[in-house]
Each structure stands twice: as structure tokens, then as C-alpha cells.
Amino acid sequence: MEAYITADWIYPVKTPPIKNGVLGVNEDGSIHVVLSADEAKGIENIKHYDGVIVPGFINTHCHLELSHLRGKIAEKTGLTTFIKQILSQRQQPEEAIISAMQAADAAMYENGIVAVGDISNLLISKSVKLNSKVYYHTFVEVFGFNRPSEPIIAAAIEIKEGFNPLTASIVPHAPYSVSPSLFNEIEKVTSVDDISSIHNQETLGENELFETGTGKFADFFAELGIAQNEAHNCGENSMKYHLPKLSKTVNTLLVHNTFSSKADVDFAKQEHQKLYWCLCPNANIYIENNLPDVDLLKNEGLKITLGTDSLASNHQLNILAEMKTLQDQKAISFEESLKWATLNGAEFLRIDAQYGSFEKGKKPGIILIDIVKDGVIEKETTIKRLF
Ligand SMILES: [Zn+2]
Secondary structure (H helix, E strand, C coil), X not given: CCEEEEEEEECCCCCCCEECCEEEECCCCCEEEEECCCCCCCCCCEEEEEEEEEECEEEEEECHHHHHHCCCCCCCCCHHHHHHHHHHHCCCCHHHHHHHHHHHHHHHXXXXXXXXXXXXXXXXXXXXXXXCCCEEEEEEEECECCCCHHHHHHHHHHHHHHCCCCEEEEEECCHHHECHHHHHHHHHCCCXXXXXXXXXXXXXXXXXXXXXXXXXXXXXXXXXXXCCCXXXXXXXXXXXXHHHHCCCCCEEEEEECCCCCHHHHHHHHHHCCCEEEEECHHHHHHHCCCCCCHHHHHHCCCCEEECCCCCCCCCCCCHHHHHHHHHHHHCXXXXXXXXXXXXXXXXXXXXXXXXXXXXCCCCCCEEEECCEECCEECCCCCEEECC
16 A cells, blocks of 8 residues: 655655656655656545655765764864874774764764765774664775785675675775775676775865875875875876776776866776766865865866765765755756765666655655755754654
8 A cells, every 4th residue: 555745845866856746655665656736636645745855875985993083173274184183083982982973873864864885994884784773885995005905805804794684885085095906806806796895086285295205195195294196296296196097897986086187087988988986075175175176077077976985074974965065166056966975876876776766666765854945954953754
């Protein structure tokens, strides 16, 4: 027995929004039918909601493991200072880390998030993910520039297998932290049905390190006593370094892209056919007080997704809040960013058979947002899960 619900607008995402559209929903929350107001004439007992109804949000970039650092990291200090703060404060008692992750997971659920691509360096998030109502794919993240690659990969394989039965894949952290030989080892353990992810051009110092061997990352490495690699100071930026080393057959997320230029986009389009471009605007403001050239990425027709990053660099794990920042700072419409926040993320995570849009047979989560008026997000809160 299905229920019928309606709102001021229904956003199926794959097709245009429907004014006073009607969703027929099966008892298990799967979509039975999507109807226009006309097509729904004659159906009785349609429950009306004020606001707009959208499919569940997909958060393609999070670090659940860093949830206990909420409010502990100073804002707008730049990426290298941010990393130093994370390293010095990350160690905490296990119970504190787990309870912070549980709270973060519950908050994501309340905020209408149905699936998460989550970066992990450890196995500690497994119990939270297993008991969650949210779908998780875990990216087991590796790094290493000045040490042998084999032990790094061996440890990562153990963590990946530890996450079983949850899905997981082994991925590089960032261009500045992964050596050519480690990229090579990652490629060896990547299979065609994996998904990959890498932090990309998050700060100016990252490009500078590769181009000229100078800047904030070069200083940071010097401070740590890490010798420069042959890839550094080579006249080409970080994207030219890492993209050719990635597996070309798997969906791959470039995260942040704060300093990606038109030339980078042109190069990326030639080099890799399965790229998705993740924006984490609130984290970019938190860490670097800078935002990517969103118009460029949009106008180039790239597949854009959204992420919250972690509570170390965000005040909340809320995709609607990321959409509001893009609306306020970059004039991105609700309808546009909604596709990034739902369907594109589901496609990237290869879960679009169930998530990302209202279509017959899918069970994408059904979210009521009553603070969107005339396609404008007025506040960040007031999200209600209907299914
Ligand atoms: Zn991140």
C-alpha cells in the first residue's frame, strides 16, 4: 500500500522540478510513481507539506575520524598550519573519538544525508559505519614521500579487509604526500570496480612546490627535514604530477580544486575520462578563506559533487549548508547545486541504482526542506526526513 505526498515543489533531479508534484511512496520508502499535479487528480489522501521535497543528499568527502577535533582547529590559517594542528591534536582516547563519530553520523542523518564517501586512515570508524542508517564507502587513504611503499600498502590492505563487509578502496592522500612509487603500488591494488579519491590543488603552496620548489609546502617539508623529491621544482604543477599516475578505469574524485585553472581542466579532460570534481566550500573558507573558480568548473561541464570535509574544518556536516554557501558566494542556483548534491555524488559512488533521484524503484531517501522559497535557500536548518 503506497502513500501519496506532495509539496510546493518536487525535485526529481533527473527531470525538471514539478510544481505541486506528487510522489507515490511504497511502505519501504521506495518510489512507486512521480506525478504532476494534473496526473494526480483523483487520488485521495495526498499529504501536503510546505516547502520542497528532494532526494537524500550524498556527501562525497568526509573524514569521520576527525570528528573529535570539532572547534579545536583555528580558522583561516592556511593548509600547512591546519595540517600541523591536526597532527598535534589528533591523538585522543578511543572512547572520545568513537562518541564524536557517532554524533557526527547521527547529525549527517538528521541533515538528510543518505550516503557518504569517507576518508579513513584507521579501522576505528568501522563500528559506527556498521550501525549507521547512512551508507558509507570508505576510502582507505595512504601517504608517504620518503619511505618504502610496500609496507604502507600492506597496512592499507589490512585496513581495507578489516572494513569488510563494508565497501572500501585504497586511495592516495594528496599530490604533495604521495611518492611516484606509492602511486604505482596503489595502481596495482586498484581493480575496475573500485572508486578513487585524491585531494587536489587545495592550496597555492601545493602547485608552487611542484612548479618551483618554493612556497609554504616547500618550507613545511624543510621544517620536517623531508628532502625534496625529483617531482618537485620541475616546472609543472601538482595536477600534471599526479593525474597521469592515477588509474584511468575507475571513478575518481578530485577534492577541493581551489586552485585549479582552465589549463588544469583542459589537461584533466584529456588525461582522465572518469573524473568527478568535489567542492567543499565551507571547509575551504575555514582553512584557506578561499573558494574554487566554481563558474569555470560549471561552464566546463564537469561532473561536480559536494562534500563537507571533516568537523576539523567545518562547523557542521550539512550538504544543504554547502549549497547555501555556493548560492550566497557564487550565485549557484538551488536546482543546479542540488544535482551536484544528489545524483552526481550517487553516480560517483556507483550507488545511483538506489540513490540520487526520484525514479520508480529507487529508494533515495525523501527529504523535506521548508526554507527554500522561490528556489532560494533562506536559512541552513530545518531539514526533515520523511523517509
Ligand atoms: Zn579532506
